Amino acid sequence: MATIERRTDIGPPHYDKFLHPIIKENYGKWKYHDTLRAGVLVHVGETGSIYTVRAASPRLISTNFIRLMTGLATKYADGYLRFTSRNNVEFLLGNKDNIDPLIKELSDNGVPVGGLNNSISNVVHTQGWVHCHSAATDASGLVKVVMDELYEYFVEMKLPHKLRIAVACCLNMCGAVHASDIAILGLHRTPPRIDHSTLPNLCEIPTTVASCPNNAIRPTSIEGKTTVKVDEDKCMYCGNCFTVCPAMPLADPLNDGVSIWVGGKISNARTEPMFTKLAIPFLPNNPPRWPEVTEAVKNIVEVYAKNAKPYERVGEWINRIGWPKFFDLTGIEFTKYHLDDFRYAGTTYRRSTQNRY
Amino acid sequence: MATIERRTDIGPPHYDKFLHPIIKENYGKWKYHDTLRAGVLVHVGETGSIYTVRAASPRLISTNFIRLMTGLATKYADGYLRFTSRNNVEFLLGNKDNIDPLIKELSDNGVPVGGLNNSISNVVHTQGWVHCHSAATDASGLVKVVMDELYEYFVEMKLPHKLRIAVACCLNMCGAVHASDIAILGLHRTPPRIDHSTLPNLCEIPTTVASCPNNAIRPTSIEGKTTVKVDEDKCMYCGNCFTVCPAMPLADPLNDGVSIWVGGKISNARTEPMFTKLAIPFLPNNPPRWPEVTEAVKNIVEVYAKNAKPYERVGEWINRIGWPKFFDLTGIEFTKYHLDDFRYAGTTYRRSTQNRY
């Protein structure tokens, strides 16, 4: 290995060499696309068509899984494949006849095809207990149990519109939790426990104090050493202090858990983007299969599927029927926790008499 | 006079004795109303109808004017009259035949009838230079010159919908400036000038410091006396310090003036209530007839009249066409002053790509 010359700052390779010849020819010249069946698209260009088969992936995958995919790509897709912005695998086929055999072989290997149009696509998610120090829950496991439950909505296109789910394991929200149709968010519910013996060495006091959005952290001195204290009444367990100061962990097996959010969206289609809003403030961390969580999510999906109109995303549907009816229809309890009390809380108060009864 | 016994806390008289007999009979039992002509309503009750003739009033009126009104009421309306929440005078007639003679006599006395439905009603306004210490402009004079210009819209019903105008002479906005279709707001544009010789006696320092929404005021000491200083970069001339501390006047003939606001509304009809938004940041105080102001207001009214659809208030119309088009159509210049920079500024930033070009 020492014989390899050391190169730096070379950047990623040019995408050109990964593009299927049909794509290269029709680059920027696509006329339209069509959905051939669940998970299969055709894009019609000036000189030819490219067929896309979209396969699920757990995203946390081994080289084994990837080699399975590259093998199939070589066999059926002239060696061309890509990943989507939601971590699905897309095979790019020049030959229409390869679609069915490819799908068959994927299916034999337990890999479903779908996620297009009016379906639930793959779940954008994060590290969880598999790799992150901040996690209040696991991510990959939650995705697995939720998608087991919602499988039919991935492989069929029977929803009113696209439904995007995201999972994040802490409030940093490495992903799309703040703007998803349904989001599952791991959270802590107790203030950081301060390790005063290590804090003075590990943490910069001013940065730590400044990290708190609620000004709950103040410098203090214990046994002559400068450390910090937390005003627990002001702490809402965001974990930002822990990010900058390892001596302030929040993890607490008894109180960590999961919350459910609804009605976010990113696209500018029809409405402007919308944030995800709180539906269920707390469900217990109940691994390995988080039954309370899967049930809650499935319920929301089903109520949406039954009540929304075509081309209505979850948030658009709720905006049409109003939040009181959303809580009614889903049977979710409305609590004081739903009332915003952060910075811009006032912008969520109803400033009119317009209401449903 | 000393013979009159001193009574306190008796409250206002019961309204009952001021109600026309037809009103008493049909109290709470009105079936519907109809507009007979500009400024004239009929309300149909179970046992009879009451006719309302709505007449303009400058609101700042003398006993002479009021006696004129009571005289007409006695003559034509069985002695019953009222004032509206926008300071018009309403005559309540039991006899339909009295409508025309009443209108004629009002008109002979220079008092127009109108302000109903799709018209511009009376202007809600304030004290101005006539009575208030805070005024940055006059109120009654502005109302007079603006309504001279818009007279036709009071006496005819030719607008797409109601159009409500308000005038206030300072940022206290004693009235409806923050929620009107069009508002005219007097404002100061220079920081308070502190009179350090009187301040220590006249003002409570903590209250004065606390009064500033932008934390621009700090206690300081001059020649041994505690007074305050103002960080002029932080001051946006709201005048709240002056309200609590007379030694901090803001009036400045050179820089006081008028701003124009649009698109507010109060009713819950169709849309929720909406705040008035900045249209023109500054026009000079140009008494007695403020030609820049009347021209600006008339322009907005005419552009609205021409472009809005039936039942669209100014704000609803602008929401439909978008602000870029509003500025285009009215020819009003868009400036940096239109960009919000107060507390919730962020909620006014465009968070999407949805836009017109």
Next chain:
Amino acid sequence: MSDELKTPLLDELEKGPWPSFITDLKSMADRPMVKDLLGQLEKSYRDKRGYWKHGGLVGIMGYGGGVIGRYSAIPEDFPGVSHFHTVRVNQPSGWFYTSEALNEIMDIWDEHGSGLTNMHGSTGDMVLLGTTTQELEPIFRELTAKDWDLGGSGSDLRTPSCCIGPARCENACYDTLALTYNITHKYQDELHRPMFNYKYKIKMSGCPNDCTAAMARSDMAIIGIWKDDIQIDQSAIAEYVDAGFNIQEYVIEKCPTKCITLEGKELKIDDSDCVKCVHCINVLPKALSPGKERGAAIALGGKAPIVDGALFATLIVPFIEIDEENGFEEVHDLLERIWEFWDEHGMNRERIGEFIERVTLKTFLEGIGVEPMPQQITQPRDNPYIFYEEYFEEETE
């Protein structure tokens, strides 16, 4: 009194079709007060600035408000307005008068004041504009003799006001006049002796059209509303249709929740989706009227922008019965809980709207004992910063 009155600038305001307050004022310019008011105003028009001193504490014995003290800054030039206080007189519910009653007040005012008024002030009072300190007590005695009393000013309950309501409006969902009368009389102490953190305004509108601008201009907006179905007179609908009225464009498409349909000449409303905006009722008054289960929505905290920016009122109680039979007890009860909590936790010069913003709706509802409901908000929180109040403790596992 100053020299001969010359008002070249003000005279410009005698031109034009709108009634001129200058012409009106000049009709009384034989009075020194009015003459000097015109003189000082002419100077203001010339110099582009006001000439009044800041405030000034004057009042009526036993009352903490109701009079706004005002002194000219240049009394040498305009002695007639060296004192020019206003007296706020509590108007009757709905601003109804008889000629007789008004004339009596005008007599008092001609004798003891400038003869100028605002009918009415923005809060609702009759505003008698311009008198001197020594005339205050006589004015007060004569007014009370005729059953009139002062309105509010300062940090008190301000004069409540209401729309014309059931007296002349088919939309009225409760008796605005009766409730206004009741509240005004019940809370005379709160009205006349400022002891609050700041002013507290109550405005009552009989339906969501809100003809008193309560949502924007009062600390407590009591807005009539109904819970059940809009009443439809189908024969009247048929008449609108026959008359060629465009119900589709002017009603159906304008309904915010699109819950109206027209089948032939029959109008259908999905009332479970109706947000009671009243637009359809406004446009089709002969055919539609509010439902039968009527009451009011109560919203708190409307105000002008000083200090933190303007606020519309926040809906606190989506529906409350307004029950004259039991003396409006529910309303009193709520109002007193609100005042108590605001009194105890509000800051000096903090309006109830600002108070709610500061302590947040959640705490406020807890403080006044009202349940949280999705009707009170436009959306649940979109930030994850939740203060959980229930924990598991090691032992409890």
Next chain:
Amino acid sequence: MSDELKTPLLDELEKGPWPSFITDLKSMADRPMVKDLLGQLEKSYRDKRGYWKHGGLVGIMGYGGGVIGRYSAIPEDFPGVSHFHTVRVNQPSGWFYTSEALNEIMDIWDEHGSGLTNMHGSTGDMVLLGTTTQELEPIFRELTAKDWDLGGSGSDLRTPSCCIGPARCENACYDTLALTYNITHKYQDELHRPMFNYKYKIKMSGCPNDCTAAMARSDMAIIGIWKDDIQIDQSAIAEYVDAGFNIQEYVIEKCPTKCITLEGKELKIDDSDCVKCVHCINVLPKALSPGKERGAAIALGGKAPIVDGALFATLIVPFIEIDEENGFEEVHDLLERIWEFWDEHGMNRERIGEFIERVTLKTFLEGIGVEPMPQQITQPRDNPYIFYEEYFEEETE
């Protein structure tokens, strides 16, 4: 390495139809690293908590980012994951690969790492999950030998990413892949050596559908857009109509500005009212496509909630030409002005979105030299707190 692997809880995740990452991981459980990862994860599932230490500074010589250090908190029990660092590898534009290229990377990773990956990380990188400190340099050398380089982490330019764009989408309004490639290469220094106040993410979507979630998840969203009229193929419209597709309900009524009409089989769009939401184009892909005058809108400051609440990006430049001919100069120029101003006035750990909130849009636009435009806002200010910058002085009168 610990004893025999027993994972009763994780085994539950092998059930069900969705592909199981546990089954996949177990297929590699002969490797000590994977085995102990599974072991530690099983323990996490049992104890309901993670077992990773906080961060840890490890890296590649000459690079300030690209590696996330990770150590087990209980290495005694799970020595295989005592080190378990991730390597972020900069993906190619649009996440396009050939089997060959991917296999080469897998070869390297099988040799020097755990064999586990995320394809891809949320920011866009290939995430190679789990290796030890001493393997970092060999991995780096072998990757670069095959033309791959590291991605970002820390307070640097993060790995830019883009939607599939012109490579397979008829909506693409500019060449997202080319711009991503260009920016990534031009700013290698900013990407690899953290010198900013905080992270800076760029995401490129070819049209307002925003398939990379740029508005929500990037500091700089470059979203394709057009200025002129939507292109309509009327014969294709006629086909939709003939096929019985409900254009009225699914397109016309859903258009946010209601600027579409259908006359017979002819579709008309009032493009002056169109807000380019792309809904109609999405629903009628065979008949409609974006206009011809294409470019991008640039919005800044999208981010997750820490610290002040989540932000969607704010529209700063409503339209900019994305011109490959002149080397995307306009974009570079704007980007550099933004960085310069943020560098100079931003605070430590302050994202650009938070920075704009703090200094306000007005100041920010001045700072980066962009004109204020009504397109940048949803409404002009509704508060009267205006800082006027032009005064009249006594002398200038």
